[in-house]
Amino acid sequence: LRPPWRARSSIAMSRMSRFHLSSGVRIETDTQYDIQFRAAYAGTALAFRDRLIIEWNKTQQRQTFADQKRVYYLSLEFLMGRALDNAMLNVGLKDVAQDGLSELGFRVEDVINQEHDAALGNGGLGRLAACFLDSLATLNYPAWGYGLRYRYGIFKQEIIDGYQVEIPDYWLDFNPWEFPRHDITVDIQFYGHVIRYQDEYGKTVNSWQGGETVQAVAYDVPIPGYGTKTTNNLRLWSSKATSGEFDFQKFNAGDYESAVADQQRAETISAVLYPNDNLERGKELRLKQQYFWCAASLYDIVRRFKKTRRAWREFPDQVAIQLNDTHPTLAIVELQRILVDLEGLDWDEAWHIVTHTFGYTNHTVLPEALEKWSVPLMQNLLPRHLQIIYDINLFFLQSVEKRFPEDRDMLARVSVIEESHPKMVRMAHLAIIGSHKVNGVAELHSDLIKTTIFKDFVAIYGPDKFTNVTNGITPRRWLHQANPRLSDLIASKLGGFEFLKDLTLLDQLESFVDDKAFRSEWAEIKYANKIRLAKLIKDTTGYSVNPRALFDVQVKRIHEYKRQQLNIFGVIHRYLKIKSLSPEECQKLVPRVSIFGGKAAPGYWMAKTIIHLINNVAAVINKDADVGDLLKVIFIEDYNVSKAEIICPASDISEHISTAGTEASGTSNMKFVLNGGLIIGTCDGANIEITREIGEQNIFLFGTLAEDVEEIRHRHRYDGFRLDENLARVFEEIQKGTFGDADDFSALISSITDHGDYYLVSDDFHSYLTTQELVDEAFQDQDEWIAKSITSVARMGFFSTDRVINEYADSIWNVEPLPEE
Numbered sequence: 001l002r003p004p005w006r007a008r009s010s011i012a013m014s015r016m017s018r019f020h021l022s023s024g025v026r027i028e029t030d031t032q033y034d035i036q037f038r039a040a041y042a043g044t045a046l047a048f049r050d051r052l053i054i055e056w057n058k059t060q061q062r063q064t065f066a067d068q069k070r071v072y073y074l075s076l077e078f079l080m081g082r083a084l085d086n087a088m089l090n091v092g093l094k095d096v097a098q099d100g101l102s103e104l105g106f107r108v109e110d111v112i113n114q115e116h117d118a119a120l121g122n123g124g125l126g127r128l129a130a131c132f133l134d135s136l137a138t139l140n141y142p143a144w145g146y147g148l149r150y151r152y153g154i155f156k157q158e159i160i161d162g163y164q165v166e167i168p169d170y171w172l173d174f175n176p177w178e179f180p181r182h183d184i185t186v187d188i189q190f191y192g193h194v195i196r197y198q199d200e201y202g203k204t205v206n207s208w209q210g211g212e213t214v215q216a217v218a219y220d221v222p223i224p225g226y227g228t229k230t231t232n233n234l235r236l237w238s239s240k241a242t243s244g245e246f247d248f249q250k251f252n253a254g255d256y257e258s259a260v261a262d263q264q265r266a267e268t269i270s271a272v273l274y275p276n277d278n279l280e281r282g283k284e285l286r287l288k289q290q291y292f293w294c295a296a297s298l299y300d301i302v303r304r305f306k307k308t309r310r311a312w313r314e315f316p317d318q319v320a321i322q323l324n325d326t327h328p329t330l331a332i333v334e335l336q337r338i339l340v341d342l343e344g345l346d347w348d349e350a351w352h353i354v355t356h357t358f359g360y361t362n363h364t365v366l367p368e369a370l371e372k373w374s375v376p377l378m379q380n381l382l383p384r385h386l387q388i389i390y391d392i393n394l395f396f397l398q399s400v401e402k403r404f405p406e407d408r409d410m411l412a413r414v415s416v417i418e419e420s421h422p423k424m425v426r427m428a429h430l431a432i433i434g435s436h437k438v439n440g441v442a443e444l445h446s447d448l449i450k451t452t453i454f455k456d457f458v459a460i461y462g463p464d465k466f467t468n469v470t471n472g473i474t475p476r477r478w479l480h481q482a483n484p485r486l487s488d489l490i491a492s493k494l495g496g497f498e499f500l501k502d503l504t505l506l507d508q509l510e511s512f513v514d515d516k517a518f519r520s521e522w523a524e525i526k527y528a529n530k531i532r533l534a535k536l537i538k539d540t541t542g543y544s545v546n547p548r549a550l551f552d553v554q555v556k557r558i559h560e561y562k563r564q565q566l567n568i569f570g571v572i573h574r575y576l577k578i579k580s581l582s583p584e585e586c587q588k589l590v591p592r593v594s595i596f597g598g599k600a601a602p603g604y605w606m607a608k609t610i611i612h613l614i615n616n617v618a619a620v621i622n623k624d625a626d627v628g629d630l631l632k633v634i635f636i637e638d639y640n641v642s643k644a645e646i647i648c649p650a651s652d653i654s655e656h657i658s659t660a661g662t663e664a665s666g667t668s669n670m671k672f673v674l675n676g677g678l679i680i681g682t683c684d685g686a687n688i689e690i691t692r693e694i695g696e697q698n699i700f701l702f703g704t705l706a707e708d709v710e711e712i713r714h715r716h717r718y719d720g721f722r723l724d725e726n727l728a729r730v731f732e733e734i735q736k737g738t739f740g741d742a743d744d745f746s747a748l749i750s751s752i753t754d755h756g757d758y759y760l761v762s763d764d765f766h767s768y769l770t771t772q773e774l775v776d777e778a779f780q781d782q783d784e785w786i787a788k789s790i791t792s793v794a795r796m797g798f799f800s801t802d803r804v805i806n807e808y809a810d811s812i813w814n815v816e817p818l819p820e821e
């Protein structure tokens with residue numbers, strides 16, 4: 001932080017009074033810098049918040065008045081990052097704020113950096129939801145996000161002695177971006193039992209009684225669009241004890257302690273984000289979170305619909321609900337319950353409405369990530385919902401049986417209920433049956449779900465129910481905000497910032513590829529961004545890295561399928577090679593900085609082992625005088641959205657090297673390329689479409705193809721397994737203890753050597769190394785490298801979430817934008 005100097009001008013004084021009013025801090029007299037910075041942040045944030053509120057109210061009124069179809073995006077995760085910079089840029093007043101703050105002696109970046117990330121997500125799925133909100137507002141769609149207001153977001157990661165340590169992320173100390181709506185509450189029921197009886201007209205009534213209730217309270221977050229007045233709403237639910245239950249009965253009975261315990265139990269529901277990514281663990285509290293959030297959101301959506309006094313059959317013409325993975329699948333069951341049990345509709349009529357309302361997006365094919373809930377657990381927590389699930393399944397299976405009378409196995413395969421011990425509810429099956437469209441998030445992934453996990457459903461419903469919508473990223477945050485200098489340079493060539501609203505306009509950059517001055521400005525900006533990252537590295541790890549070296553980055557959740565182990569084994573190989581060369585030979589090498597970042601789920605032991613190995617390798621290599629600048633290894637702790645904004649603009653190359661067929665899409669690949677970094681990757685997820693767009697000559701692809709993976713795994717299992725020679729050499733070095741206690745890494749090694757190498761690390765190691773050599777070679781021709789960088793950026797227009805949202809709107813939601821006249 002650069003200390004602010006004392007401000008004297010009168011404009012500055014009047015702005016300070018805003019700080020004073022909002023924070024109780026007097027900037028001109030308070031000498032504690034951190035307090036001053038916090039006050040500057042609070043004052044600026046509140047000033048922008050005021051502006052947002054005005055447009056937010058107008059937007060809500062406009063949408064109510066227009067009374068057209070709305071989109072509801074249900075996501076258990078919204079990985080928003082910081083809001084202030086985004087608000088400044090979207091409202092278009094960052095310059096004004098910058099001037100005002102500098103009069104007070106502050107740099108705007110320092111003020112922006114005061115904000116705590118809103119980290120209500122694990123990784124790709126949560127960040128995608130955040131990018132979607134930005135595009136929905138920017139494109140003027142009448143849209144709401146619904147999520148949970150976790151008191152603790154994803155944990156903060158510290159690296160201590162090379163190990164990941166998790167620290168709770170309490171982020172709500174001062175959050176000017178949320179508005180508690182104590183008037184908007186919903187009572188949510190759990191447990192209890194179902195009573196079935198005939199009413200006076202002989203109709204069967206199912207009544208869910210007893211159990212306990214918890215109150216959902218709405219907290220609203222304004223979502224401003226870029227360069228538009230539309231400001232949508234993200235509604236996050238917070239849990240608390242229902243007032244009646246907590247205070248009076250037990251309190252009066254003198255049972256204070258247990259009354260407080262009840263309150264705490266209620267608040268636990270929205271207390272913490274589950275930190276697993278792609279791993280399902282079947283915990284009751286997680287199911288409670290899911291129902292709590294689905295039921296509150298549905299109540300809200302239905303309440304809004306009812307105000308229009310339309311007939312129920314018009315519900316799907318007014319409401320589109322998108323399920324971000326299977327986490328909100330209970331919303332399907334809840335809507336059926338509301339319509340049948342509470343509103344008295346016939347089953348079939350209700351089911352027609354339900355199935356025309358929902359769309360389901362799948363984000364993973366990993367078997368361990370597919371949600372299943374045990375029937376006894378569900379029976380206990382949501383007895384009426386379980387009955388409804390059984391009925392949905394019964395009617396579904398009856399229709400399947402009619403169409404496939406010969407195929408008994410088919411019924412067992414597609415059933416919502418898995419006949420295991422205990423029985424399990426398969427949420428993906430329920431999501432498919434209850435939706436009118438199912439989509440994957442990249443072409444390969446969408447093809448894979450149709451031919452593997454959901455194959456039978458394609459046979460049942462036909463291929464049209466299954467579709468692809470390839471992911472994207474918002475260029476506002478991931479180009480304009482993260483890389484302002486590059487954005488300015490592009491704008492100077494394209495005649496303005498229109499490309500931020502229509503990213504395909506970037507294609508005009510291609511005509512400047514041969515422009516020498518342009519190239520050197522382009523290269524200079526990349527270099528400046530690398531200096532900025534080098535500073536972050538110095539500040540957080542203490543290591544100095546040479547910004548002229550090739551920056552090779554892999555930042556994402558740590559997971560065996562994403563294969564950070566392949567990368568670090570490659571680094572060890574490089575290290576051994578450097579050690580074996582003469583000083584003259586070393587002269588010819590390209591200096592490299594291998595940069596890692598990412599969190600491991602706290603219970604994912606193998607992922608934590610990979611982090612440990614990376615850090616131990618870094619400790620050895622970084623202090624080896626023989627190596628010097630030729631190789632540095634960095635683990636950036638606590639990778640999050642704000643750090644991504646510094647890291648993505650600073651890569652020369654980034655790694656997207658999952659085993660083919662395992663990464664549904666990937667979105668950081670897009671962020672890196674959009675910022676002029678090249679990528680090394682496997683033929684997986686969106687890498688394939690990136691290649692198609694930017695051209696094969698601009699990407700470094702390697703490794704096994706998805707279609708061959710199964711056969712190779714089979715070979716490993718039955719014909720034995722041959723370890724790659726170079727990898728064997730790397731393992732020897734680890735086993736010698738070069739990188740700390742060899743026992744620490746024995747399981748990591750034996751997962752490859754003795755347990756079938758499920759992720760094909762050894763199979764792909766040779767082509768990985770060969771491709772890395774091509775990277776080195778290419779980097780030596782900087783002119784050509786920059787040309788590739790510019791060409792790639794020019795061809796990235798397809799990967800904007802604006803394109804993505806328009807595709808969802810046209811092919812799944814059937815909603816229209818509602819711009820301000």
Ligand code: 26W
Nearest residue numbers: 124125278279280363369663664665666667
């Ligand atoms: C139930 C535990 C759990 C938690 C999170 C299972 C699965 C998830 C997410 C679906 C994991 C996730 O974030 N998937 C990622 O979604 C991105 C957005 O579509 C894709 O780009 C990534 O490839 C995919 O891994």
